[in-house]
Amino acid sequence: MKLLLLTYFVWAFISFVSPLRFVFLLQPIVSLLGFIIGVNLVSNIEKAGDRLFELNNLLFLDSLNGILILVILFISFFVSIYSIGYMRKEMEAGIPEKKINEFFFWMNLFIVVMLLLSLSNNFGILWIAIEGTTLATAFLISFYRNKEAVEAGWKYIMLCSIGIGFALFGIIVIYFASFSVVGEGLKALNWTEIYEVADKLDKRVLLIGFIFIVVGFGTKVGFSPLHFWLPDAHSQAPTPISALMSGVLLNCAFYSIVRVQAILNHQGGGSISDKFLLFFGLFTVIVSALFILRQTDYKRLLAYSSMEHMGIIAFAFGINTKMAVFAGLYHLINHAIVKTSIFMTVGSVLTTLHSKEIFSIKGLLKSMPYTSALLILTVFAITGTPPFSIFMSELYIILSAFKESYTLEVIILLTGLTVIFGGFIYHFLNMVMGESDKKYRESSILLLPVVVLVVVSVISSFYLPDKVITLINNAVEIVGAKQ
Secondary structure (H helix, E strand, C coil): CHHHHHHHHHHHHHHHHCCHHHHHHHHHHHHHHHHHHHHHHHCCCCCCCCCEEECCCCEEECHHHHHHHHHHHHHHHHHHHHHHHHHHHHHHCCCCHHHHHHHHHHHHHHHHHHHHHHHECEHHHHHHHHHHHHHHHHHHHCCCCCHHHHHHHHHHHHHHHHHHHHHHHHHHHHHHHHHHHHCCCHHHHEHHHHHHCHHHCCHHHHHHHHHHHHHHHHHHHCCCCCCCCHHHHHHHCCHHHHHHHHHHHHHHHHHHHHHHHHHHHHHCCHHHHHHHHHHHHHHHHHHHHHHHHCCCEHHHHHHHHHHHHHHHHHHHHHHCEHHHHHHHHHHHHHHHHHHHHHHHHHHHHHHHHCCCEHHHCCCHHHHCHHHHHHHHHHHHHHCCCCCCHHHHHHHHHHHHHHHCCCHHHHHHHHHHHHHHHHHHHHHHHHHHCCCCCCCCCCCHHHHHHHHHHHHHHHHHHHCCCHHHHHHHHHHHHHHCCEC
């Protein structure tokens, strides 16, 4: 774990001072090395009770954060490859080389703090790491230094900091519940220590802590009505960062909530917390559906889509049965893969046409045929159309909800998903269809990562490696889902 964190941390500083040719060569290699280290670490986890500890138990790895670590490293590898092609295009558009070094510095630091957040056993370190993601991404959101980007960066810092303040209060409340049993000091903030004595903790105090955690970290997840930073931030950030924020960061924030939900489930007070997640999940899906219909900026549209999928995952954890939590974790993986691929595709359009306006773009199928074909595939993938994997995870979530007699909730969810599907088809067909007398050069380094991720999405509809299934099943046990 230390080696993994150290690899990205050291590379962040090297990438800031090195010639760009060297950075472009080594960035994918370092990311691949990080992924190999991560796979090697997670391969040591076999059962739900298996845990690895480092740094005096401040860092730990089990099946639940093992899934998140693999998602972070897998997506970071593809984003690293894509970033090279993307930043070459930005240099052609006039961005200075030093600015590109700055981009890779902040991007690698962003990955480090997401890894630290996931590996932390201590709620205090987890909180610091989430604040670290805010600082790192604030510089990336305002990367272009124009008025809109700087405003989006400030709005992001202000709203997320308020949310993080609520989360800090929730952590203090959890500490208040645990220190009388675990003892004072850092141990009372360690998740593994609190989890082991959960049945001895005060249920009401824990629930109060959970509510503040949901509101606080929920701001970072993008739960409605706490989401107002998200569309601006995702719209203004360089596209590789938008992909990382949507595909990975939101999952990291949601993971922080799940750790507290696991304590409540283990303690026997999970039923009320489930209702909170169910409410936020459904409300977020409906609000994002309404905003998607009226969008004119395709990056903002994808930001609302990220909210939608976080809402679906929250809905699954709100049902909180073994099948639903399995499907929620499966959906978390699928969303990371597909959302990254569609952000990469629209990023290729953006670096070529330099416009984010949906209704100013026509005839992409003729002017950028390969990019358009991938755009059509990723639109169907992200809206949950078969044979893509999001269809399968959404199907499992809906079936698990029906099984628990959440009929009205499923009808509301399906209504939201249908509206979103219609909105996506309307907006993106408008861009793809029509006449164009221009033909643009399409970069293979921008297309290749998308092709691989789309193929992975199709394969994972029908096949998941045994190791991944074991990790998810173990994670379901750790969360403490109902039968």
